[in-house]
Amino acid sequence: xxxxxxxxxxxxxxxxxxxxxxxxxxxxxxxxxxxxxxxxxxxxxxxxxxxxxxxxxxxxxxxxxxxxxxxxxxxxxxxxxxxxxxxxxxxxxxxxxxxxxxxxxxxxxxxxxxxxxxxxxxxxxxxxxxxxxxxxxxxxxxxxxxxxxxxxxxxxxxxxxxxxxxxxxxxxxxxxxxxxxxxxxxxx
Amino acid sequence: xxxxxxxxxxxxxxxxxxxxxxxxxxxxxxxxxxxxxxxxxxxxxxxxxxxxxxxxxxxxxxxxxxxxxxxxxxxxxxxxxxxxxxxxxxxxxxxxxxxxxxxxxxxxxxxxxxxxxxxxxxxxxxxxxxxxxxxxxxxxxxxxxxxxxxxxxxxxxxxxxxxxxxxxxxxxxxxxxxxxxxxxxxxx
DNA sequence: TCCGATGGCTAGCAGCCGTTAGCCGATGAA
DNA sequence: TTCATCGGCTAACGGCTGCTAGCCATCGGA
Numbered sequence: 001x002x003x004x005x006x007x008x009x010x011x012x013x014x015x016x017x018x019x020x021x022x023x024x025x026x027x028x029x030x031x032x033x034x035x036x037x038x039x040x041x042x043x044x045x046x047x048x049x050x051x052x053x054x055x056x057x058x059x060x061x062x063x064x065x066x067x068x069x070x071x072x073x074x075x076x077x078x079x080x081x082x083x084x085x086x087x088x089x090x091x092x093x094x095x096x097x098x099x100x101x102x103x104x105x106x107x108x109x110x111x112x113x114x115x116x117x118x119x120x121x122x123x124x125x126x127x128x129x130x131x132x133x134x135x136x137x138x139x140x141x142x143x144x145x146x147x148x149x150x151x152x153x154x155x156x157x158x159x160x161x162x163x164x165x166x167x168x169x170x171x172x173x174x175x176x177x178x179x180x181x182x183x184x185x186x187x188x
Numbered sequence: 189x190x191x192x193x194x195x196x197x198x199x200x201x202x203x204x205x206x207x208x209x210x211x212x213x214x215x216x217x218x219x220x221x222x223x224x225x226x227x228x229x230x231x232x233x234x235x236x237x238x239x240x241x242x243x244x245x246x247x248x249x250x251x252x253x254x255x256x257x258x259x260x261x262x263x264x265x266x267x268x269x270x271x272x273x274x275x276x277x278x279x280x281x282x283x284x285x286x287x288x289x290x291x292x293x294x295x296x297x298x299x300x301x302x303x304x305x306x307x308x309x310x311x312x313x314x315x316x317x318x319x320x321x322x323x324x325x326x327x328x329x330x331x332x333x334x335x336x337x338x339x340x341x342x343x344x345x346x347x348x349x350x351x352x353x354x355x356x357x358x359x360x361x362x363x364x365x366x367x368x369x370x371x372x373x374x375x376x
Numbered sequence: 377t378c379c380g381a382t383g384g385c386t387a388g389c390a391g392c393c394g395t396t397a398g399c400c401g402a403t404g405a406a
Numbered sequence: 407t408t409c410a411t412c413g414g415c416t417a418a419c420g421g422c423t424g425c426t427a428g429c430c431a432t433c434g435g436a
Binding site for chain 2: 019021022102103105141143146147150152153154156161168172173176177183
């Protein structure tokens with residue numbers, strides 16, 4: 001693993017624990033065994049670290065979603081796979097999800113707009129999934145928008161309470177959350 | 189409205205928008221028409237502003253929950269009322285909820301521990317509600333813990349996407365989210 | 377063997393932060 | 407009218423921040 005990668009990992013952990021504004025370049029340096037100024041031999045700026053972190057997170061999530069919904073036309077199965085990917089991603093990338101949700105404000109334009117755009121795209125994709133199910137008579141919800149937000153929130157909540165060392169394995173959590181999502185749209 | 193209250197309101201808005209570390213005392217002052225140092229005639233410190241904000245938020249939420257579940261023994265009705273209070277609170281206090289979730293790290297001990305304790309108490313109360321329903325054969329979930337987290341996440345998500353000016357009224361959102369919660373625990 | 381590139385280091389700049397000290401006009405009770 | 411209190415203000419302190427400049431050891435290829 002290159003030094004650049006180690007720096008990004010350290011930055012992620014610190015941003016999650018202390019926040020972007022609450023993290024100093026000296027701390028990030030210390031986490032990888034060098035001094036603050038030496039970081040600039042590897043990264044352009046502190047802001048750059050955040051930008052890259054947030055855009056790659058959203059890109060990864062979008063890519064996983066696309067792969068998940070490809071290969072079947074059945075609305076129930078499509079939603080099941082999308083939720084599986086969504087929850088699994090949030091279980092595996094809790095810190096990225098937390099930083100992504102709470103540090104949007106620290107992102108400077110135009111990157112803020114870019115990331116917000118990707119997030120809106122992800123939300124639309126989920127909403128469309130719910131709408132397809134409703135149109136096919138498989139889901140029964142008064143508002144597809146509200147239902148899709150609810151499903152997204154289920155997964156994003158993991159950032160707060162999920163722990164790998166916890167009593168529930170990743171697969172158990174993923175399975176139950178998927179079940180919750182299907183019940184929620186009235187397909188359970 | 190006293191100056192002290194105006195300061196707290198301004199601080200809440202700024203903490204939500206820019207984060208605790210990203211907000212300066214001069215900005216809080218400017219929001220109420222005075223200079224930064226003058227704030228110290230009304231508040232003890234910046235940290236104090238955050239402490240008070242977070243503890244009163246949790247106290248308010250706990251009190252609302254207690255009132256909601258008092259007066260009936262029916263597990264379904266108890267959960268319905270608790271979710272109603274939970275969602276309504278988060279719709280009305282979006283900024284408090286957002287700050288409460290993302291600025292726990294900026295809280296200094298012993299206040300951090302106190303607030304975490306209150307949050308844990310709130311989570312336990314909800315879990316107990318689910319467990320009661322399961323014990324009474326009215327709810328059907330594999331894990332009460334996971335189900336209660338899911339319900340809590342439903343409401344907390346509002347902090348991100350709910351807007352008063354949106355197309356859905358508070359009552360509509362509250363009603364649908366309550367419905368989602370009941371479906372989720374298999375009581376719909 | 378040379379030498380450029382790489383990647384550490386320290387010093388330091390320019391600016392901002394929370395907070396304190398101390399000043400002063402307005403206000404209202406005695 | 408007097409005078410203490412209140413609540414503004416500016417100046418300033420001590421400390422920290424992101425980042426740049428510039429120095430130097432190491433090391434791999436020519």
